Amino acid sequence: MTNPGMDADIYDAFIEQLQRYVRERLIPAEDQLEELGRVPDDILAEMRDMGLFGVTMPEQYGGAGMNISQYVGFIREIAYASPAYRSIVSINIGMVCKSLLGFGTEQQKEYWLPKLATGSIAAFGLTEPDSGSDSAAMKTRAVRDGNGYVLNGTKRYITNAPFADMILVMARTNAEPLPKNAHVSAFLVPRDAPGVSIGKPDGKMGQAGSQIADVILEDVHVDGDALLGGEEGIGFRAAMQSLDNGRLSVAAASVGYAKRMLDAGLKYAMERKAFGEPIANFQLIQAMLADSKAEIYAADCMLNDACARADRGEKILVEAAATKMFASEMCGRVADRVVQIHGGAGYLKEYLAERFYRDCRIYRIYEGTTQIQQLVIAKNMIRDYAG
């Protein structure tokens, strides 16, 4: 069954407005964003008014009902600006709403989705100090207590934690590992629940406008209705399904940002002169421009194909992993070339190339490192061969 998403003419009209908004508002606010360490309040208010938090939500919960292709197209546009803007919307949409839509009870959807669609900020708590790639090895415990649960543990590197209104926390409801990671459950935890504290924001290499921090859970009592889907053991499945979406989102972010970098690289190459002519005239510079253009195009095509498959209802585990891996690695290569094209200027804070280079490094790490994507792809190949 194909998901047609929202009407194409409405979508196109929205993308047109968004492209302008990105270029006329979000990009000019980047310096302020970096300085503040978060999305400026007026911009965040505009992003809410523009309806950016509800794009994939069904209309009944106050959203616009985009399908995956449309959502990814939206991310690609917003990611032309600083990655921090994507981070603030995509955790809501791609991770938390996706989990709620896929696994939440009707009551949970009715309570949370309209809030999230209008821009309450969400965080996704999977990683821990001792478990990242091997996330099922998490230590955070949820122990039954009457009708509800008591949560204890620490989540690490949690994007948006310092300003989140709610956190989707993955925790074990079983001390022993169970088949299919059924020891993991997911909990919808309000940020202000007693016992929840947020660590000091971590200093990072890039994306100064986005924040990550520890989420510390000390005897946090939640009601039974905080358990996602009202069912123990589905937390890992929910997280992995969100990650499929998240991987496409990171791939789209890589493509959007790579386009921005290449535009800057081309502009510099056309304007900068060496040996009496624009450096764009030199074939070695042209090779860097051409390789970047071709690789962006390839990643874009992979994304379009993976999204179309997902919208047709196909499982896209391998496609999502391959697209995320290729697009994020591609983005890193483009960033490196764009620094190179800038020569000495590429190494200086004064030029954007230096920031681009730092900002996009994380794309190869979160939502599954490149190595984890390789594992996913190869494991499936081997399993299919074995039959």
Add this chain to the structure above:
Amino acid sequence: MKILVPVKRVLDYNVKPRVKADGTGVDLANVKMSMNPFDEIGVEEAIRLKEKGVATEIVAVSVGPAKAQETLRTALAMGADRAILVQTDDEVEPLALAKIFKAIADAEAPGLVILGKQAIDGDNNQTGQMLAALTGWAQGTFASAVNVEGDHVSVTREVDGGLETVKLKLPAIVTTDLRLNEPRYASLPNIMKAKSKPLDTKTPADYGVDTAPRVKTVKVSEPPVRSAGVKVADVDDLVAKLKAIGVHS
């Protein structure tokens, strides 16, 4: 009070125009089109007047091809209440446009008509003035501020050497300049809502207007490429150069 806001679909302001090989006009095939920026400012001003409680209804009008519907939908998504498309594939000149707007103004009886001072394609800067002449209404062109007070509107105009404020009796014609306001972006929820707002389709003939051109375009060509400048060593050199090309004796 009702406000009428004409909006034109033009080549997007970010697109570099290219002249057709046969010199008959600008190539519009497969290029991005959007609302004339001065008209966007007009729509925004009308919405602000409505938000202030001065206006009660905003009617957007476009004369152009079927695709101009998209431009009207943008106006509706920004906040106009309904739209009229006067559909024609002809190039409509300012006088014929003014006649169509006059006919619509007669039917709708708006308190204000807010037009862009010009469209960025033809740069004619005529339609508003012609409409004022045809209706006999007062006009405030190149507006950088618009304030409605009772049965008057005061319009601050950007003129050579500064600002001039005129007080006009309503109904009146206003044309917008760039500094009047910063138009809002249409939000996704409003774009969705705009789809169900009314949009009437008419033709110039419905208003009894003949759009046959009165101006013949002889040839359209790219502007000449600017030749590179020359560096002069000092004032004497400059004077000598100017003498050589005959601009200084």
